[in-house]
Structures are given as structure tokens and as C-alpha cells.
Amino acid sequence: MNTKDILEFFYIFIGIIMIFASIESFRDKSNSARIGTGLFWLILGIIFATGKYLPNFVIGLLIVVIGILALFKQIKVGKVKGPDEKIEKQSAKRLGAWLFLPSLVLAVLSILISQFTKLGGLIGIGVASVGSLIIAIIMTKINFKTTYHDSERMVRSMGTAGILPQLLATLGAVFTAAGVGQVTAKMIAGIFPAGNHLLGVILYCVAMAVFTMIMGNAFAAFAVITAAIGIPFVVAQGGSPAVVAALGMVSGYCGTLVTPMAANFNSLPVALLEMDDNLGVIKQQAPIAIIMLIVQIVLMYFLAF
Amino acid sequence: MEYLKLIGIVIIILGFAFHLDTIAVVVAAIVATGLVSGMSFMQLLTLIGKSFMDNRMVSIFFLTLPMIGVVQSHGLKEAAVSIVNKIKKLSPGKIFNLYLLIREVTCALGISLQGQVQFIAPLINPMAQAAASVKKPLTKKQTDLIKARAAANDNFGNFFSQNIFIAASGTLLMSSTMESLGHSATPINIVLYSIPSAVIVYIIVYFYNRQFDKQFDL
Incomplete structure (x- = not known):
């Protein structure tokens, strides 16, 4: 078995837990959009479990169907039943800090496998996930039914946010195929000359922060701005892709910290903590966000080249 | 018109800024970018399908x-x-x-x-x-x-x-996007x-x- 086959096995596994989520979404009578939500997870489950055997245009069509379901507001998380508080309390009493063990195993094992074997980071994550799940099951002494519900509950409560990163990466691929980067590079090169390392780094990091502020989402900004600015102005000038990506994304997070558009992070606490000042959280974050953006620029300039 | 290719960027920025449904916005940006680049609908669907499959690693979480x-x-x-x-x-x-x-x-x-x-x-x-x-x-x-x-x-x-x-x-999004853009960056390096x-x-x-x-x- 080569690494591709092992990875395919893990994708089938993901497909199966998505189908679990689909079954439970269809059954969730309290959800006004249960058919659409069930279809959403079913489509994804099919793509992950059997996509290798489907023609690409069928998968493309299914993605467009998901887009249409979303457009008509037919995908809703609904009221996913939370865990049983009594079991939570009892088991926390019994296991205490041991409950962190599976997460620790997951993080450490996946890094070890990717560093010290030829299997790579992805299979590392897969093996470590299964390993840590087994440890969690043994520790909590649960049966298949509980595992099933814990899995479908987690997947369902992700909602569409769970698939957004992959869709954004797909957008990046379509941008590349369409040659979006070349167009923006030509446009911006009229103002900023490509080739100057420091200018390129500043342009990319600041653009990541500003566009994240406008969009409220650093992942979306990353797909767009990295294709448009990061690649032509930094990576194509000899910048290391890993450094550019890691520090570019954090530059985006600096933007997240100062924008009311990121409501989950900056407005939710205002409501939750009953604060008077709508921008109170942002004001506390702004100095750190500005300093960290400068730190990203300096780090990228020195580490990427 | 070469600049029409930037329509996807415009859709993403406006869609997110106006809090429209994120999934619908991203799919719309994908479809619009493909269509203005002169692809046929069939070619576009194939490209979307292939790109989505190529980026499955992002969802390994x-x-x-x-x-x-x-x-x-x-x-x-x-x-x-x-x-x-x-x-x-x-x-x-x-x-x-x-x-x-x-x-x-x-x-x-x-x-x-x-x-x-x-x-x-x-x-x-x-x-x-x-x-x-x-x-x-x-x-x-x-x-x-x-x-x-x-x-x-x-x-x-x-x-x-x-x-x-x-x-x-x-982390996975970064790695996969860089790969899509033609530059390899492994998750561990990120x-x-x-x-x-x-x-x-x-x-x-x-x-x-x-x-x-x-x-x-x-």
C-alpha cells in the first residue's frame, strides 16, 4: 500500500462520519431546513467517500448544488443537542486532567509521524486521530452508539464553516487556472515595483490585514491576497512559501482583531459581557494588533529570504 | 478584457463585507471567475471538481x-x-x-x-x-x-x-492553497x-x- 492509498482510506473515513451527520440532520425534525442540511452533508460524504471514482465534472456540479442550497438558506446547523451534563460532571470527576491526554497524543503523535517517518504530515494526522480516538474510547468506556453520536454532533455543529476552508482553497486553484495573479501583479506593478523584497513583504502583510478587516475573515483574504500579491511580490522574488503563508495569515489575524466585521470575536463578547462600548474589545486589541503586524513584516523580511 | 478576471475578488470582498452567505459567495466567485476566463460550463465544472478533490487535505481535520x-x-x-x-x-x-x-x-x-x-x-x-x-x-x-x-x-x-x-x-488551508498556487509548503513547516x-x-x-x-x- 502506498501513501496515496492510506490517505484515500482516511478520506473514506471522513466521508462516513459526514454521512452520519447527514442521517441525523435528515432526522432532526426541529430544523426547518433539515432536507437541505441533510443533503449538504450527504453530498460531502459522497464526495469524500467515493470522489476518487466519480468524474470531476460530477463533483463540480455537486459543489454548485451546495452553493445553491446555501444561497436559498437551506443549510442550517439547527439545534444540535449538547452533551449530557450529568455524564460530563461524573466523568470529569473520575478522569480529571487525563481528559487532555487524547488531545496531547493527537498533537504529539502527528508531529512525530510527519517528522520521523516517510508517511508525511497528513497520514500523521490520520493515524494520530484514530489512535487518540481509541484512547478516548478506552478511557471513557463508551460504546459505538455514544461514539457515533459524539461524532455526528461535532460534524453537524461545524455547519458550513467546516467546509469553507476547502472551498477557499478551491477558489485559490481556480484563480491560478484563470491567471488572476498575473493580472493583479501587472496592475499593482504599475504603482509598486516588484523585485524589492521589503516593499513586497510590506505590501503583502498590510494587504492581508486590510482585506481581512474589510471581509472579516482571514481565511478568505488569504486565498485572494496570496494569489494576487503574496505569490507575485514575495514568493516569486525568492520568498519561502511556508514562511510567507504562516506570517501572511497571522498578518490577516491582526486585521481580524481590529474590525467590527469579525463579529464572532469582537462583538459577541460585548453582548456576552454586557459592555457599554461597542468597540471596547477592539480598543484593547488595537495596540497589540499593530505591533504584531510590524513583527510579521520584520519576521517575514528576515526569514523568507 | 483581462481585468474581468478580477470579478471573483470583487464578489468575495463585497459578499463577505455585506455578510451574505459565505458558501454561496465563494461558489459564486468560483463560477464567475471561471466563466469570464472563457471556459465552457463543462470545463468549469471539471476544474471545480478537480480543484475540490485536490484540496481535500484541507478537511483532514x-x-x-x-x-x-x-x-x-x-x-x-x-x-x-x-x-x-x-x-x-x-x-x-x-x-x-x-x-x-x-x-x-x-x-x-x-x-x-x-x-x-x-x-x-x-x-x-x-x-x-x-x-x-x-x-x-x-x-x-x-x-x-x-x-x-x-x-x-x-x-x-x-x-x-x-x-x-x-x-x-x-494550517491545512495554507498548505493546500500554496500547493494550488504552485508552491509547496508542508504543514509541518507552516x-x-x-x-x-x-x-x-x-x-x-x-x-x-x-x-x-x-x-x-x-
């Missing part, structure tokens, strides 16, 4: 969900709360610093807690307020400042350390270069929080 679901339904939050509860008799700044450390370490392990809902509102904010008002009652303005700083610390910890986890969706930011932000915020203590009569 779904594999971690069953385990996280199991430990969550068996008291992970309770266990974390009891650790946080041990923080006693500290100044607000010290409480924040300890919480930030816990938040960064758990984030790096892939434990994504809903910090604001599960920790800041019920625990950290009341603890910090109690610590600040030992000698003198707090003014309304001071109370609001403590709330805001508590919430800010959760965001600092969450944002600047999440990419240290190799199976974080952000993790490596995400560490400096997590350390630097901790050091800076540490002093920022200690400075915060000075306005209270402790």
Missing part, C-alpha cells in the same frame, strides 16, 4: 472531530474549568497572563474551546473583577475595561497560537514558522497585562 466529541461529552470543559479555578489571589493582569498561557497551549494541542462563552464570561471576567476590587469598588469604566481586556486576551491566545496545531484548518508569533505575542501581552494592573488600587 474532520478526522479529529470524533475524538474531540468524545472528550467534550465526557467533561473536557469541566476539567479545564477546574484548572482555571485554581487561579486564586492574583492581580487581574496575572490572571490574564495565566489564562493566555493556558489558551495558547491548549490551542497548540488543537483543543479549540469556545473561550469567550465557556471561560471569559463565566470565569475570567468575574475573577479579574473580584481581584481588582479587593480594596476599592470598581467604577463603571474600570469594570468595562476589565471585561474588554479579558475578552481581548482570549482572542490573542486563540489567533496567535492556533496555527501551531498541525491539523488546524488554517507550524514551525507559526511558533515565533505565538511566543512574541505572549511576551508583549505579558507586559501589556502587567501595565493594566497599575490603574487599580491593589
Whole structure:
């Protein structure tokens, strides 16, 4: 078995837990959009479990169907039943800090496998996930039914946010195929000359922060701005892709910290903590966000080249 | 018209800025970019399908969900709360610093807690307020400042350390997007270069929080 086959096995596994989520979404009578939500997870489950055997245009069509379901507001998380508080309390009493063990195993094992074997980071994550799940099951002494519900509950409560990163990466691929980067590079090169390392780094990091502020989402900004600015102005000038990506994304997070558009992070606490000042959280974050953006620029300039 | 190719960028920016459904916006941007680049509908569907399949690795974090679901339904939050509860008799700044450390370490392990809902509102904010008002009652303005700083610390910890986890969706998104753009960046290398930011932000915020203590009569 080569690494591709092992990875395919893990994708089938993901497909199966998505189908679990689909079954439970269809059954969730309290959800006004249960058919659409069930279809959403079913489509994804099919793509992950059997996509290798489907023609690409069928998968493309299914993605467009998901887009249409979303457009008509037919995908809703609904009221996913939370865990049983009594079991939570009892088991926390019994296991205490041991409950962190599976997460620790997951993080450490996946890094070890990717560093010290030829299997790579992805299979590392897969093996470590299964390993840590087994440890969690043994520790909590649960049966298949509980595992099933814990899995479908987690997947369902992700909602569409769970698939957004992959869709954004797909957008990046379509941008590349369409040659979006070349167009923006030509446009911006009229103002900023490509080739100057420091200018390129500043342009990319600041653009990541500003566009994240406008969009409220650093992942979306990353797909767009990295294709448009990061690649032509930094990576194509000899910048290391890993450094550019890691520090570019954090530059985006600096933007997240100062924008009311990121409501989950900056407005939710205002409501939750009953604060008077709508921008109170942002004001506390702004100095750190500005300093960290400068730190990203300096780090990228020195580490990427 | 070459510039028409930028329509996808315009759709994304406007769609997100106006809070339209994110999935619908991204799919619309994908379809629009393909169509204005002169692809036939069939070619476009094939490109979307192939690109989506090529980027399946971004969603590999779904594999971690069953385990996280199991430990969550068996008291992970309770266990974390009891650790946080041990923080006693500290100044607000010290409480924040300890919480930030816990938040960064758990984030790096892939434990994504809903910090604001599960920790800041019920625990950290009341603890910090109690610590600040030992000698003198707090003014309304001071109370609001403590709330805001508590919430800010959760965001600092969450944002600047999440990419240290190799199976974080952000880490995988970066790796896969760079691959799509024709430049390889492995998740492990992205993790490596995400560490400096997590350390630097901790050091800076540490002093920022200690400075915060000075306005209270402790």
C-alpha cells in the first residue's frame, strides 16, 4: 500500500462520519431546513467517500448544488443537542486532567509521524486521530452508539464553516487556472515595483490585514491576497512559501482583531459581557494588533529570504 | 478584457463585507471567475471538481472531530474549568497572563474551546473583577475595561497560537492553497514558522497585562 492509498482510506473515513451527520440532520425534525442540511452533508460524504471514482465534472456540479442550497438558506446547523451534563460532571470527576491526554497524543503523535517517518504530515494526522480516538474510547468506556453520536454532533455543529476552508482553497486553484495573479501583479506593478523584497513583504502583510478587516475573515483574504500579491511580490522574488503563508495569515489575524466585521470575536463578547462600548474589545486589541503586524513584516523580511 | 478576471475578488470582498452567505459567495466567485476566463460550463465544472478533490487535505481535520466529541461529552470543559479555578489571589493582569498561557497551549494541542462563552464570561471576567476590587469598588469604566481586556486576551491566545496545531484548518488551508498556487509548503513547516508569533505575542501581552494592573488600587 502506498501513501496515496492510506490517505484515500482516511478520506473514506471522513466521508462516513459526514454521512452520519447527514442521517441525523435528515432526522432532526426541529430544523426547518433539515432536507437541505441533510443533503449538504450527504453530498460531502459522497464526495469524500467515493470522489476518487466519480468524474470531476460530477463533483463540480455537486459543489454548485451546495452553493445553491446555501444561497436559498437551506443549510442550517439547527439545534444540535449538547452533551449530557450529568455524564460530563461524573466523568470529569473520575478522569480529571487525563481528559487532555487524547488531545496531547493527537498533537504529539502527528508531529512525530510527519517528522520521523516517510508517511508525511497528513497520514500523521490520520493515524494520530484514530489512535487518540481509541484512547478516548478506552478511557471513557463508551460504546459505538455514544461514539457515533459524539461524532455526528461535532460534524453537524461545524455547519458550513467546516467546509469553507476547502472551498477557499478551491477558489485559490481556480484563480491560478484563470491567471488572476498575473493580472493583479501587472496592475499593482504599475504603482509598486516588484523585485524589492521589503516593499513586497510590506505590501503583502498590510494587504492581508486590510482585506481581512474589510471581509472579516482571514481565511478568505488569504486565498485572494496570496494569489494576487503574496505569490507575485514575495514568493516569486525568492520568498519561502511556508514562511510567507504562516506570517501572511497571522498578518490577516491582526486585521481580524481590529474590525467590527469579525463579529464572532469582537462583538459577541460585548453582548456576552454586557459592555457599554461597542468597540471596547477592539480598543484593547488595537495596540497589540499593530505591533504584531510590524513583527510579521520584520519576521517575514528576515526569514523568507 | 483581462481585468474581468478580477470579478471573483470583487464578489468575495463585497459578499463577505455585506455578510451574505459565505458558501454561496465563494461558489459564486468560483463560477464567475471561471466563466469570464472563457471556459465552457463543462470545463468549469471539471476544474471545480478537480480543484475540490485536490484540496481535500484541507478537511483532514474532520478526522479529529470524533475524538474531540468524545472528550467534550465526557467533561473536557469541566476539567479545564477546574484548572482555571485554581487561579486564586492574583492581580487581574496575572490572571490574564495565566489564562493566555493556558489558551495558547491548549490551542497548540488543537483543543479549540469556545473561550469567550465557556471561560471569559463565566470565569475570567468575574475573577479579574473580584481581584481588582479587593480594596476599592470598581467604577463603571474600570469594570468595562476589565471585561474588554479579558475578552481581548482570549482572542490573542486563540489567533496567535492556533496555527501551531498541525491539523488546524488554517494550517491545512495554507498548505493546500500554496500547493494550488504552485508552491509547496508542508504543514509541518507552516507550524514551525507559526511558533515565533505565538511566543512574541505572549511576551508583549505579558507586559501589556502587567501595565493594566497599575490603574487599580491593589
